[in-house]
Amino acid sequence: MIGGRRRVRHSCDGKRGQHPALRVTAVQRRPSRHGNLVSQEQFANLVAVVATAVTFVQVVPQVVRLLRLKRTEGASPAWAAIGMVINIGWIAYVIAEEFWVTIPAILAAIISFGLVLFLLWRNGADVRIAVIAGIVVGVASVGLQLVAGWTVLGTVLGLSNGLYLGPSVWAAWRSYAPVGVAPLTWVLTAGEGILWGYYGVLVEAIPIMVYGSTAFLLAALILLRLWITRHRIASELAPPDPSGAP
Secondary structure, three states: OOOOOOOOOOOOOOOOOOOHHHOOOOOOOOOOOOOOOOOHHHHHHHHHHHHHHHHHHOOHHHHHHHHHHOOOOOOOHHHHHHHHHHHHHHHHHHHHHOOHHHHHHHHHHHHHHHHHHHHHHHOOOOOHHHHHHHHHHHHHHHHHHHHHOHHHHHHHHHOOHHHHHHHHHHHHHHOOOOOOOOHHHHHHHHHHHHHHHHHHHHHOOHHHHHHHHHHHHHHHHHHHHHHHOHHHHHHHHOOOOOOOOO
16 A cells, blocks of 8 residues: 555455555556556556545535535435444554555545434434444444454455445435435545446456446446436425415
8 A cells, every 4th residue: 555564565365355445555566568657556556546535535525415405315324324334444454454544534434424424313314223234234343353353354344335335325216306415426436436446457356346346336326316316306406486386
């Protein structure tokens, strides 16, 4: 990873299950096809840096939408609760493995998911099942680490997209007019998926390809739902007619 000082590896086999952000320097060294221009390793690292930057901000539009509209239709409390717990798991993992440079982005994700969960609750959404689901995921993660160690936990966390993105797909498609969903959050999630998927191709790491493609596909399903219901959403958000006409 960028700036990592411990056990830097140049083989993709040692940490196959890592979160993509932890794999930045795990690129096999290969000769550049462009002479003295950017090598494949440098280009892969650049892709990973951009993807990490997207990860840093992707939940912010959802926070802003909930603050501005105070509407929760189509937004998933389970996405927020499980996403927060999974990122708490990542904090424990990166501290144990001394991958310090990833901590700011993960902390930003924890805070953002926590804010989303709080705003959903404050605006009337039922978050009880989501909180219980988050607790279950947290307990399972602790148990997995105690039984199987940090490497296995990192593998499971790295392939956990469907666990916390899936509820958002379900909530968006169940909602008649998902006005509470921020489109930009899911555009960023889809973009993050493309970037990590491409990074996985560059470093020939199938788990990262799966991570990226899953994020892209699930985000695309939500964006499709927002596009299908765009007229309903616009109608819900239209200001009332001052004349009082229906």
